[in-house]
Amino acid sequence: MNSNCFILAIESSCDDTAAAVINNGVILSNVVATQKIHEAYGGVVPELASRAHQQNIVPVVHQALRKANIDKKQLSAIAFTRGPGLMGSLLVGTSFSKSLAMGLGIPLIEVNHMQAHILAHFIKAEGQTAPNFPFLALTISGGHTQIVKVNNYFEMDVIGQTIDDAVGEAFDKSAKILGLPYPGGPLIDKHAQNGNPKAYPFTKPKVSPMDFSFSGLKTAVLYFVEKETKKDPDFVTKNINDICASLQYTIVSYLMDKLKNAVKTTGITTIAIGGGVSANSGIRKVLKEAEAKFGWKTHIPNFEYCTDNAAMIAMVGELKYKNGMFAKNDVVASARMKF
Ligand code: KG4
Ligand code: ZN
Numbered sequence: 001m002n003s004n005c006f007i008l009a010i011e012s013s014c015d016d017t018a019a020a021v022i023n024n025g026v027i028l029s030n031v032v033a034t035q036k037i038h039e040a041y042g043g044v045v046p047e048l049a050s051r052a053h054q055q056n057i058v059p060v061v062h063q064a065l066r067k068a069n070i071d072k073k074q075l076s077a078i079a080f081t082r083g084p085g086l087m088g089s090l091l092v093g094t095s096f097s098k099s100l101a102m103g104l105g106i107p108l109i110e111v112n113h114m115q116a117h118i119l120a121h122f123i124k125a126e127g128q129t130a131p132n133f134p135f136l137a138l139t140i141s142g143g144h145t146q147i148v149k150v151n152n153y154f155e156m157d158v159i160g161q162t163i164d165d166a167v168g169e170a171f172d173k174s175a176k177i178l179g180l181p182y183p184g185g186p187l188i189d190k191h192a193q194n195g196n197p198k199a200y201p202f203t204k205p206k207v208s209p210m211d212f213s214f215s216g217l218k219t220a221v222l223y224f225v226e227k228e229t230k231k232d233p234d235f236v237t238k239n240i241n242d243i244c245a246s247l248q249y250t251i252v253s254y255l256m257d258k259l260k261n262a263v264k265t266t267g268i269t270t271i272a273i274g275g276g277v278s279a280n281s282g283i284r285k286v287l288k289e290a291e292a293k294f295g296w297k298t299h300i301p302n303f304e305y306c307t308d309n310a311a312m313i314a315m316v317g318e319l320k321y322k323n324g325m326f327a328k329n330d331v332v333a334s335a336r337m338k339f
Contacts, residue, residue, distance in 0.1 A: 013085025079317025160210025
């Protein structure tokens, strides 16, 4: 690949419209337009997300090119998120990318969003070191919770996953019960930092060793809050820090239990996390501690590459470009795209 290869990447799988430009593993621009409209509804409204992508995509792409200081005529290829995600959202990024690539007469590269969360570790950036193969990836987001055995860039096996809600949903739905606005994950994290993690014990759901279940936890929080507010209507307001700390402690130690099981099963001790929930301070802390405690080598992406972004799509785009892995012109968005 010549060093003047510039790839534009577009991400529109959920409620963030994002574009980025990459050159030799270095991100030249990384623009994200987060859709505020969903806050009022306490969760992502698919039709509104799709409409907001339509409005955002041209200015976001324009800004990404401007920040990277390149002209669209210099682009070597367009990478886009094909799936998984919300169909109406994916369609906007997919059709825009296809038209732009066709118009410019350059190749199109399809990217799996979950693979991108994992391969974000290979972006060349200060504070990031690429994991050595094979490694275990814990992908934790609002839509997914998986443990993936990563053999190389393109060979990945899902060895554990949630049987119901994703961990991000557990954070967001619990936050909603506590009266916190959407998305509640970061707010639970914020309150947790000033609370006692052992104040209220929540039971960890039981499923097979490397799988996850989170729907019971949300119900447990609901019953707990209902019971306590009957005794004291101000219970949640008075104890928000301790409730959040206890909830976060339960979720983080549950994730760690599953990772330990995966390490035991595979013998792999290099761990990389990805997805929005990897921004959580609790999981970041215990993973760092695991290096000294269990001899693991852990990789945590820079904050800007944790939540949904197009830089990670650009990284996969570049790896696929190097390997001549291009999409056909009739490629379509895939809401349930597998690895
Ligand atoms: O990867 P992402 O940006 O979008 C999806 O593909 O889902 O992940 C968003 C999820 C949301 O559920 C959000 O609450 C959660 O990541 N999240 C957090 C934190 N930051 C984002 N959860 C817990 N603690 C955080 N600091
Ligand atoms: Zn994501």
